[in-house]
Amino acid sequence: MINQYEPSAIEQKWYSFWESNGFFKPNQNHEDAYCIMIPPPNVTGTLHMGHAFQDTVMDALIRYHRMLGKNTLWQPGTDHAGIATQMVVERQLDAEGSSRLELGREKFTERVWDWKEQSGSTITQQLRRLGASPDWSRERFTMDPGLSAAVLKVFVELHDEGLIYRGQRLVNWDPALNTALSDLEVESKEEQGHMWYFKYPLADDQNRATDEHIIIATTRPETMFGDTAVAINPDDQKRKHLIGRNLILPLSNRIIPIVGDQHADPEKGTGCVKITPAHDFNDYEVGQRHQLPMINIMHKDATLNHQVPEKYRGMDRYAAREEVIKDLQAQGLLVEIKKHTLMVPRGDRSGVVIEPLLTNQWYVDAKTLAKPAIEAVENKTIRFVPDNWKNTYYSWMRDIQDWCISRQLWWGHRIPAWYDDKDNIYVGLNEADVRNKHQLTDDIILTQDSDVLDTWFSAALWPFATLGWPEKTPELKTYYPTTVLVTGFDIIFFWVARMIMMGMKFMKDVPFHEIYIHGLVRDSQGQKMSKSKGNVLDPIDLIDGIELPELIEKRTRGLMQTQPERVEHIKKMTVDEFPEGIKAYGCDALRFTFASLASTGRDINFDLGRIEGYSNFCNKIFNASRFVMMNVEDFDHTNVTSSDPTLVEQWIVSRLHRCLADYHKHMAAYRLDLASHAIYDFFWNAYCDWFVELSKPLLKGSQRTQLQQTLLKVLATALQLLHPFMPYITEEIWQTVKQKLGLEDDSIMITRIPAESDLHLDTEAEQHMQWLQSVVLSIRQIRAEMNLPPSKKLKILLENATPNEMALLQNNLALLQAIAKISDISALEDQTAPPAAAAILGDMKILIPLAGNIDVNEETNRIGKQLAKLEQEVKRCSGKLSNQKFVANAPAELVEKEKQKLAEYQQQHHELSEQLEKLKSL
CATH class of the missing domain: 1.10.287.380 (Valyl-tRNA synthetase, C-terminal domain)
Known part of the structure; x- marks a missing residue:
């Protein structure tokens, strides 16, 4: 063995060894398949703590099941991440003084592909640093030819069945990126704003303004140009008499009705709610119920369009807001302005306020697809772990809305729809397919839809498209349905549910049988890690270490331009928390820390003290193994004569098998925290603190060879149990241990962990040994309390010891003399006990005479x-x-x-x- 444990000296060596030897590939045992699909990280991404935690969980499960002999596939790949990737390349072009519009669509997409090939593998390389063991030879990308073909086929088939359609509805619109966004891409945060109260005059029978009015309150005065009604609750006794009357919409002078609708809350605001169906999601639903007109007042850049009075046309929405307030005040229609706290939706990438906008988009009939997906969970074909997450799934799926799948981008799967000059829509796999299906002649000019599909559309096909669908590949037959999905709760709606819907539709089966939902990784104070808070930890920094100045620069990078007021606070916080930077802990300590915190469904607070402790555990493993190897240099596995094992050997083997039983139980229940604790406790307490210490005197006896074998075999199995969590140090030690035991496997990762059916417990040996340990601990306790030096030999007297207890002590006297430093043990018969320090063990009393020993x-x-x-x-x-x-x-x-x-x-x-x-x- 190497003389000192240095993580950096072994990690790259062993990872290259595993990958080059193909150990990550399935073993092709088709009868016992185990498969996990990696949630594909963005091709633009870098490894963060959430990735590192999630991927550690998946890799631990994969390595464990691989070592059970299963045909194990961990399918890797990356997502093209439409908006994120397009923004990266657009920023590059902007820095060069160019733009995507200047390049044109074809040249721009070529530029994105170039960037993807050069820089898009950062996160997969970082996954390798984490010790992840997916089958890299099968790595997929959501825009590779195979997945792209699957996306086209799914779109066309769903469209042909009427499950995909084009329609005009409200969407989250990002005015900066000029695209629709999913709810997941919108961050709503509490901000300080204002509530404006305005008078809307009532109209008489000839639709002329009267002296009567109602008061409405709004946080967005500029949207009043799109009002097509005002709502009052039918149960509002004070105001329900107004339902059916008309109003004069200020500044526009349009006539709008007062409608009765439960959306209006009599106890909230003024009790009268302006309804703007084309610019508010709740108002859209009211508009649908009352068949109200929908007036879109904005261009896609959030400037006002021709639907508003001429004075306001072309104004930015916020400039128009100021002008509207000023003009209403001039007309005496402004009642008051109040400060108001509200939730403001912003694009997670652009940071601009999202505008609900009425646009033409492509939609999936999600209600139809959701029905069998709901039933799959109800009938327990799919199980959530923990079980309570099924309620979150149900609450969304049972009230699901149609899914907007189109995005106004250039990077992504382009929608396979073509338009003729009369705006007729034709859908097919390509233009030739369209012309053939619809018998269109070449003189009919077709133009392909310029939109691309939502990234989640291709991600929904991930479990079967990565296995070769629509071809009926051997991999598809073997690994679908996959075994378990490991993911966070935040994408149950956006990814998990959609995979189930698509799997049930196109494979007629669920995509996975279990869904393990893990929590979020937070800082040591329980705060969410974020760039703006300056509390982000980089997993690679925890592996390699980072100096304080570099850590400060990393945490404050870019904030001087966006949040200069935060920079000094973040610097001070970082210095206080990491006065000397972060030392290198190595990958194994980080992974074991994640495993120890992986309790199902709970958020985890990442404390550096925890990884420090498991770094010490790595050293303990190494030092104990080094001691063993130094004491088995003369061991020859071909020349071991069997004899009756000592009590100590019987005990450690039984304790190992008890640990194995607990370990299997916890791994099956996705309790990686309990599994890691079981092996930690066994290795540190049973193996190191007791068995290794007890072996020292025994190695000098006649059963040396047999004891050497037990030391090695127990160590080998303990390394196997540690391997899913700590792959590198276990491989390093295993390679030396296997030579001594004459084992043939080339790597620990392809060895077979003993199954539960192979376990044999020796309860009697465990009970006897536990009692002897209690004797030793009692003697040590008295020694400590009497302040007696550890080297001082002590005479022990016993009161009320049974014959069996005396026999057990005498049979193991040599051990007790060695580890408890005693000279003799004898039982008091009828004589009176001398003054002595005592410890009570059941009915037996352990006495150390005071005379000559204590103050x-x-x-x-x-x-x-x-x-x-x-x-x-x-x-x-x-x-x-x-x-x-x-x-x-x-x-x-x-x-x-x-x-x-x-x-x-x-x-x-x-x-x-x-x-x-x-x-x-x-």
């Missing part, structure tokens, strides 16, 4: 303190048991437990009092 005054004080504590416990228990309400109402077993405690405390008090009396006689 009488110190021991008197120690016993006095223990007596005082026992008196408090006796008082507490007695008080509880004398309380008639407690005795009458508490469960019988709880009352009995208190009685037992009281008896034990009283007995201990009596024995310590006797010991104190003996001290006084010295």
